[in-house]
Amino acid sequence: MNKYLFIFILLISYNSFSQLNFKTYFKKAENGFEFLADNNEYCPVSVEVDLELVNLSTSNGNFKTYLIPARTKDFVITTLKAIKAGKYKYNSKTRYNYGDFATKVKDTVAVKDKDTISVKKKDTVSNQEYIYNLPYKKGKKFKVSQGYNGAETHQKKNALDFLMPIGTDIYAAREGVVIKVVDYNTKTCITKGCLEYNNFILIYHSDGSFSEYSHINTNSAKVKPGYKVTKGQLIAKSGNIGWSTNPHLHFEVFKQEIIKRETLKTKFKINDGTEASVYLEENVKYQRKY
Template sequence: MNHTFQKPYNCRNLRRYLLLVLHLFLTYPAFSQERIYNVDVRVEESNEGIKIFADNGELLPMTLKMDFKTEGLTPSDGNSELVVLDSKSSNALVASFTAIPAEGYGYSYSYQIIKGDINSKHNDDYAYCLPYEKGERILMAQGYFGKFSHSGLKALDFNLPEGTNVLAAREGLVIGVKEDSQISCLNPSCLKQANYVDILHEDGTIGQYVHLSYNGALVSLGDKIKRGQLIGISGKTGFASGPHLHFQVTLPSLENGTAIATKFKLAENWIDIPKEKEFYTAFEY
């Protein structure tokens, strides 16, 4: 989804007419909800130049990718194309430009909002726990790059029957919850109808637990979650052929989220990536 706003106005020194063009490029990972992020960018103009500020009302850091075109302005030291905004922060100085005296100035800019801190790196040493109760033996119905619906996607489908407890595979902060959907179909048009819980991990990656049942999220935005904690009830909402839990870990990226491979603790002394068509029994958290 692209949004374009064009707002003509007169330049401060009346020497130029310019267009302020904002481009918000918002794209969405396949299993996330479509939304407009709670991030605002604004410009303060003066005779000395311009300053750009941003507010981030989201529960996680967000990244702005800025692109400026200027005339009669000198960029300040420290201006960067990629700016990370702290969670729940306001009035962060994103960039500033100093006017060249007696010239008048003009500018346009565009920006892309990226979910999360673009500098995040996944802790590849972390061994996730299987996201269901101890002793349950569950089929890995679809693995990374599975042909049915994971083409090009590193995601896992655990074949959890409807109504099964879903546990957190890793500790973190709840940053996304949807549980109001009762809709399911075997068509990508139902992608946005999936109920889910999203958990932000310490390393900036996001664990996504998708297809939960109606009212099947047992946590709230802002909750701190322990590994192995009950977070939801499995279902089949969204684009699903039947009940299962779709799990993926997403790394913030310029593509607005890239699903990555993660290892699980599959048994004592056995840490590996779960394989399609295999059964795995949860044994500890």
């Protein structure tokens, strides 16, 4: 008789953020189980795993956050092994979201990269040192109607609102991979309840940060998840969709955590791009001549 025949298994799994194309699951293995993940997103996903084990050992610890690479199937998070013959059980709780929670946002660049501040050697350059393009067409000039830590909807948030007419062409401020596109919503209102109706494009950058372009016009996206976009590429048209008081583009760069975002200030090229890059200020108009 198999000494592991009479085994009692209890599985409780709480998965947050079910909108992600991501799942965790168990598969029977010799004298135990493998705990696996499928990540069908176009960026890494971090998963926080909390295991309660009886008569089982785990190869990687009971409570830990794991990084699952983009477009990965059957990724082994940990292996559970029976300690001795008899009953065993396990409870699992998982929470996950986009990005790498453990790694500091950084980017490896060459010394003379025209879009970064100069460094002494090839080194890591923080997101704050990367120089972004203004997210609109050459020759255009728009006002920042709400800046970092703005009084209306940007309290304790590093985000920018560019006041612009509906249908204005929106260009990628930085190169990256498109992670998510929502442009099917049509509803607009001035209360926070309309947040769920925001149309937006989410782009993942090489340093682990993300940028979001919000309130884009309905059916205006020019890109899809998985597209690799270049800096200055047309990606959508501006709108007034979702939680919005007037037509504008909401732009923010952030590092994702399990529940919240850590929004980041970003420097931009302005005018013809030859002068020093700046943090944009509220109620100032900025022209793009490059």
